[in-house]
Amino acid sequence: MSKGKGKRLNKKQIAEMLQTLFQQNPNETFSLKQIFKALKFDTHPVKMMAVDLMDQMAWDDFLTKASDNSYRLNLKTQVQEGTFIRKANGKNSFQPDDGGKPIFVSERNSMFALNGDRVKVAMMARRERHIKEAMVVEILSHKMDQAVGKLKVEKDYAFLVTEGNIFVHDILIPKKKLKGGKTGEKAVVKITQWPSKDSKNIVGEVIDVLGKEGDNNVEMHAILAQYGLPYKYPKQVEEAAEKIEPGITPEEISRREDFREVFTCTIDPKDAKDFDDALSFRPIANGKYEVGVHIADVSHYVKEGSIIDKEAVKRATSVYLVDRTIPMLPERLCNFICSLRPDEEKLCYSVIFTLDEEANVKSYHIAHTVIKSNRRYAYEEVQDILMGKDGDYANELRTLDRLAKKLREKRFKGGAVKFDREELHFDIDENGKPVRAYFKKSNDATQLIEEFMLLANRTVAESIGKAKKPAGKGQPSKAKTLPYRIHDQPDPTKLETLREFVVKFGYKMKTSGTKGAISRSLNTLMEDCQGKKEQKLIETVALRAMMKAKYSTHNIGHYGLAFEYYTHFTSPIRRYPDTMVHRLLTKYQDGGRSANQEKYEELCEHCSDMEQVAQQAERDSIKYKMVEFMEDKIGNEYDAHISGIQSYGIYCEIDENHCEGMVPMRDLDDDYYDFDERNYCLVGRRHHHKYQLGDAVRIKVARANLEKRQLDFTIAD
Structure with a gap:
């Protein structure tokens, strides 16, 4: 047997040559003669071994025997379509469209596919060991150009x-x-x-x-461009926005419910400019209250199919980087014409509720309105008033807060999951440089707004989604098309992993039973671990069991909120799905037929994808500012805790400023550490020292690489 300069071919080499031949020609049938000729198998022993191997490959379903002496690739089980995932460490993988587990693809079998490309792969015959491997045979489309x-x-x-x-x-x-x-x-x-x-x-x-x-604007634009997100507004779209008439005609006002004389306010972050929601409040007879949730009527100004609408569809969402907002709509619309600024008459789409003292909804209606906000509040001002400080309309705000707390209590009783996640924020100087890093926690003021927005979103979804029952004995009418915000139940396997994990800390958790029973059990777990050493650890593992929320016209409810029907209606200035919901609601209120579900499902998928991309860009901007904030602190030591564990190192979050960096495995040189994925820890082979998620550690800042947006720590001596 010879190959090259008389080298003998072994079984492994023959198998690899056969695999490559069939994978590179997935649609061809080869006779034994053609195979031997193509691979230059010219000795009897090599031919016999090749035949044996092909019989084995047919037994493994890698090949199909077309006749007694011919074979072809088994396309049924061996060729799949999906997404290519490129990793910097060379551990590339293929994610099948059917949602199965990712399959390893080595660099030599990648056809130079890029991250996110749609590819066709052929499964490789399994080696002696059990690793499943695929080979890219065609790049169907590139994700980015x-x-x-x-x-x-x-x-x-x-x-x-x-x-x-x-x-x-x-x-x-x-x-x-x-x-x-x-x-x-x-x-x-x-x-x-x-x-x-x-x-x-x-x-x-x-x-x-x-x-x-290194220039701040350059770096922020680079982050946006990296994800294919726009960093400047097209001139022709801004010109179209300039032509929009901001005035409100008496005819338009006459078509709407008038709330200009009712107390109305906006409550937003102190640096916000796009106010897309407002609350109105007034007591009415029999100890009841009327609360209006008023949302900027974007669809009145942005007509479907217009140049502004097409740009909004493409963007699908506003992007919030650390030091700037990249708006979905031109600035003239989002910060001026549509923004519910104080003492200006504005057009809204509103859900008006009648609530009793226990925040039970006695009645509601959805209407186009005109409002005039009395006051623009920052969250901090409202929080001070709720804590007892004097302020404008203090009684109204405190009543709204009391009702919001009742709504919140009912929501958790109904099985909503309680995850109050903290968000990292930075104070930035005039050059964009971060001067302070801190966590923003939700408080009564933010929860007040949150509860009324949730109520409005849920009510709008129910108004369309709940099939109406006719007066007689007929069947309920089919619900009309609407984009829902859906959230699936947690992954049962991950829930079981969580249960097994928390048992070690003395906690119990249900993983079976009704949705409500599982979520109530999760909430009890969150409450029980509050303030304990393992709190962050348990919260992190619990979050990993959760599915991602997304948009779809196929309603399955929202698990996290425990709502059967839920949509996004309250932020059309910054989210395109809300604009879609406004348009469909208007159409249905005017007696229109159900919209084309296929068209709206495609739009929902696009909006879900763009939401993920925007979140990745936001995270990258946070990483960049984190490294920038720490770059003059090399050599400093800090108290920290372990916030993540991987096979290549441990992530640590500094307690003082919440910046996160990694201690690479190569710097843990006191022992050889094994990664215990199930228990979220690294264990030393010789000394059995354990690094576990949530553990307190003392770290030293070793490196700050702005280009890679990477902070490296070492464990302090």
Whole structure:
């Protein structure tokens, strides 16, 4: 048996050659003669071993025996479509469309696919061991056609160096396509040529030079461009917004319910400019109250199919980076015309409730309205008033707070899950540099607004989703199409892992029974671990068991809120699904037929995807500011706790400022540590020292890499 210079082929080599032949030709049937010729199997022992191996591959369902002496790839079980996931550490994987487990793809079998690309893969015959592996046989579509990075300009050529190994190779740029970019500048590059069998190079052209690395605006724009998010508003869309008439005609007012004389206020963060919700309040007869939830009537100004609407669909959401908002709508609309600014008449779409002292909804109606806000409050002002300080309309605010607390209590009794997660915020100076890092916690003022928004969203969803029963004996009418905000039940396997995990700390938890019983058990667990050493640890593990909320026209309810019907109605300035809901509600109130479900389901999927992308960009901006905040603190020591554990190291969060960094495994040099994934810990082989999620540690700041948005710590001696 020979290969090259007389080297004998072994069984493993023959198997790999056969696999490659069939995978690279997934639609062809090969006779034994063709196989032997293609692979230059020219000795009897090699041919016999190849036949044995092919029989085994057919037994394993990797191949199909087309006849006594011919084989082809078993496309039924071996070829799948899905998403390619590229990892910087080379552990790439393929996520099948059917939602099955990710399958490993080695670099040599990746066809240079990029992260997020849609690919077709062939399953590889299993090796002697059990690892399941796939090989990319076709790239169906690329997720992105642009990249962000740093330019390197040489005498005869230039290229873009990208962070995070998104691309296997740097992107070549012809000198005439540089758009004036210089070495060291950050740029956005459009890819014009992908890798192929003939060339491994990726070729591109510069579409925008962002500027010098380290400049705050450049870095924020780079984060947005990296996710394909816009960092400037198209001129023609802004021009269209300038032409919108902001005035409200007497005819328009006559078509609406008038709330201009009723006490109305907005309550928002102190730096907010886009006020899209307001509350009105007045006592009415028999100890009842009328509470109006008034939402900016964006769909009155933004017509479906208009240039502004098309841009809003594309964006689907506003993006909130640490130091700026990238709005879904042009500034003239979101901060001026639609924004519910004090002492200005504004058009709204409203849900008006009649509530009793126990916050029971006695009646409600949904109507187009006109309002005039009496007062714009920041959350801090309202919180002071609720704590007893004097202030404008103090009695009204305190009554609203009392009703909100009753609504909240009922929600948790009904099985809503209680996760009060803290959010990291920064105080920023005029150059965009962070000067303080702190956690923002929810309080009575934020919860007051939250409860009335939840009530409005739920009520709107029920008004359409609950099938109306006819007066006679007929069948209930079918619910009309509406985008819902849905949240599935937790993953049962992850719930069971959580139960097994908390038992070690002496806690009990239900993982079976009704939805309400499980969520009440979760809430009890959250309450019982409050203030304990293991609190953060248990909260983190519990959150991992939760599914992600998303948009869909197929309603399955919202598990986390314990609502059978829930939608997003209250933020049309910053979320496109809310605008869709406003339009459909108006159509249905005017007697219109049910909208095309397929069209709206596609829009829901797009909005869910864009929400995820926006969240990733927001997280990256937080990471960048975190590193920037810590870069002058190298060598400082801090008390911290372990906030995450991976096979490559431990994440630690500083107690004082909540900045998170990683202690790489290579710096844990006192022992060799094994990763115990089930128990969220690292265990030393020799000394059995354990690093567990939630443990207190003393760390030293070792490195702050702004380019990689990465903080490295070491364990302090």
